[in-house]
């Protein structure tokens with residue numbers, strides 16, 4: 295893939311540490327020649343994101359909390375001042391109160407429903423509004439989702455409703471932005487042990503279940519997701535938009551427990 299992303303400039307939002315899915319995508323894109331800007335949420339994470347960004351030659355490391363529109367504006371103003379354009383963005387951001395990622399969905403509160411939808415769904419649209427203005431030559435926008443949007447998964451609860459809405463917003467934005475040569479897609483990753491995933495009840499069981507029952511009989515890594523993410527951000531996927539691409543060892547095609555899977 296060397297050189298595939300040469301000359302491309304992108305913004306990657308959602309790196310928290312070296313386990314983050316966003317970091318897997320950043321690594322692959324940087325190795326293929328992309329120039330990358332990063333946003334981080336809060337000072338505590340800046341200490342983790344800055345050394346990672348610098349390790350791949352990036353010095354654009356900007357604060358951005360997506361619940362604050364002024365902070366999104368400021369990040370895009372900094373990118374416009376420095377680069378004047380963008381070729382791609384990655385939105386790898388989601389949040390819900392972990393107390394509601396267990397038990398029953400039906401018990402979810404309005405306050406957390408609203409917060410989850412704001413951070414995990416609307417923020418991609420808010421970011422797309424700003425990014426569109428910097429994508430005069432066309433571009434690619436990518437967000438991260440999970441199969442809990444399509445089928446009921448234990449404990450995923452309000453996050454499943456949010457991911458359904460996020461995937462639907464991908465289709466609407468693909469239609470809105472397509473005439474300008476901007477593609478919008480989502481990548482549905484299998485379970486990966488990250489900071490965000492640790493908030494989901496019984497996540498270890500979900501990981502084990504996927505490992506034993508997916509067609510590839512293993513879990514995916516951030517490198518698997520990073521490579522597929524780079525495909526969706528690069529010209530290799532020039533005819534692809536409005537798509538939800540599964541990178542989950544094939545788990546989404548499975549209808550029943552594998553016959554060779556032991557009890558867990």
Ligand code: NAD
Nearest residue numbers: 308309310314315359360387388438440485486488489490
């Ligand atoms: P992560 O904890 O590394 O990343 C989540 C990121 O969201 C963090 O960088 C955090 O700072 C950011 N964030 C949360 N609230 C924010 C706010 N208000 N403003 C700005 N940033 C905010 O975990 P991850 O698993 O890499 O998550 C990235 C994306 O991938 C999420 O959308 C998640 O739902 C999705 N995803 C994760 C898995 C998995 O199993 N880990 C599977 C499929 C999809």
